[in-house]
Amino acid sequence: MDLSTSYLGLDLKHPLVPSACNPLSRDLDAFRRAEDAGASAVVMYSLFEEEIRMDADKFDFFLDFGSESFAEAVDYFPQLRSHAAPVERYFEVLEEASAALDIPVIGSLNCVSVDGWAEYAPRFEQAGAAALELNIYSLVGDAQRSGPMVERLYTEIVEETRRRVKIPLSVKLHPFFSSLPNIAAALQRKxxxxxxxxxxxxxxxxDIETLEVDNRLVLSTSRDMLLPLRWIAILYGRVPVDLALTTGVHSHVDVLKGILAGASVTMMAAELLQHGLGRIEEIRLEMERWLEEHEYESLKQMQGAMSQQHVLDPSAFERAHHMSILRGYSPDPTGVAPIRQPDQGA
Ligand SMILES: Cc1cc2nc3c(=O)[nH]c(=O)nc-3n(C[C@H](O)[C@H](O)[C@H](O)COP(=O)(O)O)c2cc1C
Structure with missing residues (x-):
């Protein structure tokens, strides 16, 4: 079965990619384990601008500290090196993994300022990353910042980064835009x-008893993939970019749904953290079996088959569905509609 796919100009043997996540790409061993487990590419965890700045501040601190003492200032150098390490360590691991692995290694950067993106992106290229994921994570709490201001920042980040690197760029977005197709097209143009x-x-x-904030990281379930699934189905064929689905991919069914909607790859973190890297091979085999049973010749054959590419007006289409879903509601005893699995039939 031909499961190959193309993502960011990279030819991948299948669409199963470990998502940016520290435990899955912490060091060269972690990368090797992912490759041995059959991953078709790996996205390294994100380097955060705050970490870079923290390193730089520490560097300055130790330099100043040293300059105010005299002869024994030399003693501070080993300390300085160990404190300045995390960012350098990131690029060291990226460089090692890019050179050692046969599969593409994709870097991930998360900055705050446009200057930060522009300054650090070239280091990913120098370290040999096959591509760079721009992980733009900003939650606006300032009532003075308008939607267009926020979107301008996104497009500037991509434009400035593009100016400085030649490797393929992807942008990891959140779903909260007034017009996702519009910002998607703007990012593609930049x-x-x-x-x-x-x-x-x-x-x-x-917690209403302790009045504390519960910050625990709750891992996804398959139900969480419905939001990216829907948007990928809307964007596929409308904006000329490759689409990666992340969030809620836990089984071969989830992967196949993602591909049907139009994704080129599906990225996984929670499933691999909970059940191990062995899930990559299991899911791959299950996909193969399913595709054979359903007489597909390749995965590409199904990509985008359930997208809204041929829907003339997706807004009207979505609105009609919205109305019919609300009108057609009938109470389910559990209150939760099941996620359809293939063995449950149509
Ligand atoms: C422990 C952990 C660490 C993560 N670190 C990063 C990161 O460094 N950069 C990033 O873009 N996403 C990060 N993520 C988000 C994942 O890449 C992924 O997008 C998200 O978990 C949804 O996918 P999932 O449902 O397969 O877990 C992290 C997720 C987890 C659970």
């Missing part, structure tokens, strides 16, 4: 080759 949908906003809960 140089994005792909979109990764969606970044998960971690939503802290409140």
């Amino acid at each position: 140089g994005a080759d792909g979109l990764v949908l969606f970044n998960r906003f971690y939503q802290p809960d409140l």
